[in-house]
Amino acid sequence: MKIQGKDYKTIWFENNIVKIIDQTRLPHQFVIKDLRTVKDSINAIRIMEVRGAPLIGVTAAYGLVLSLIEKNDLSYLKKSSEDLIASRPTAINLKWAVDRMMKKLSGVNSNEILKIALEEAKIIEEEDIDFCKKIGKNGLKIIESIAKKKKGTVNILTHCNAGWLATIDWGTATSPIYHAHKKGIKLHIWVDETRPRNQGANLTSYELNEEGIPNTIIADNTGGILMQRGQVDMCIVGSDRTLSTGDVCNKIGTYLKALAAKDNNVPFYVALPSSTIDWKINNFKEIPIEERDSTELSHIKGLDKDNKLQEVLIYPQKSKAMNLAFDVTPARLITGLITEKGVCNASVDSLKGLFK
């Protein structure tokens, strides 16, 4: 998708270096950063220079390529794979991508292993682009039918950033939006700010602006009243881990938005590629929920009057804060799952019908 009129992907491999757009600097600074070692990749995932379930999966896959470039050694590769998986616990794509790479590389001789690792990482990357594009086409049909009934601008609410910056291109939740915009459907997007890291305000609004899609940032608690006033036609969010039961773990606050949507009969859709499905866990309480540093709540970053990036403390110095990064939306609150294979109900039978 576009930044200042130029097409970008979020990650690419060039001359044995992994290039990323540093998302901790957006929206105020556009910086392309080099990852040269597996440690760089682990750090980029941990401090969220790259974030979003599909993108951290692909970054981990390239992290293993970097590990092999540093040292063509199986025990180093194994340690790298474990450290990558541990860098963030909730989004299943990370473990999924590392496991897929390690399976592909098992038994491969040392002369070939780097070439095969690079090929597989590129396949995972291309596959994600393809899946996100298909999610867009499948989700477009839903937006089209709402537009037909409504005969006016379709108002869509989204939470966090499940945009192209969270994937490689297109995004998951935003892909139907981009496809609808390209077809000429009039849209307006309500962008949840998404405290504490403000992925909605900093990333989703930024990427929608760059694509020329009208959007308005709202405080996270505003969605409810907008739904009561009939100002939201549908919600689309992403997923960090979707259980086979149809329960969806996504950015903290998603659950409350789904409750408000249910109470107001607003359709609530989750867009996800199959790499986000966890077929093993079927009790949502077993999902590891990441708890991040409380300074992400107590401090905020922005431009000062001299246009310099500054970080300031906004809480009382003695206060404690808790920073859970994800919550789970039960399947009963979800209208449908938009996947690369089609749209299905959030249920075991529907998901298995599509994928098994």
Ligand code: MRU
């Ligand atoms: O903590 P983040 O920014 O990595 O969380 C991202 C989300 O919660 C997204 O909604 C999810 O990863 C889906 S991305 C297509």
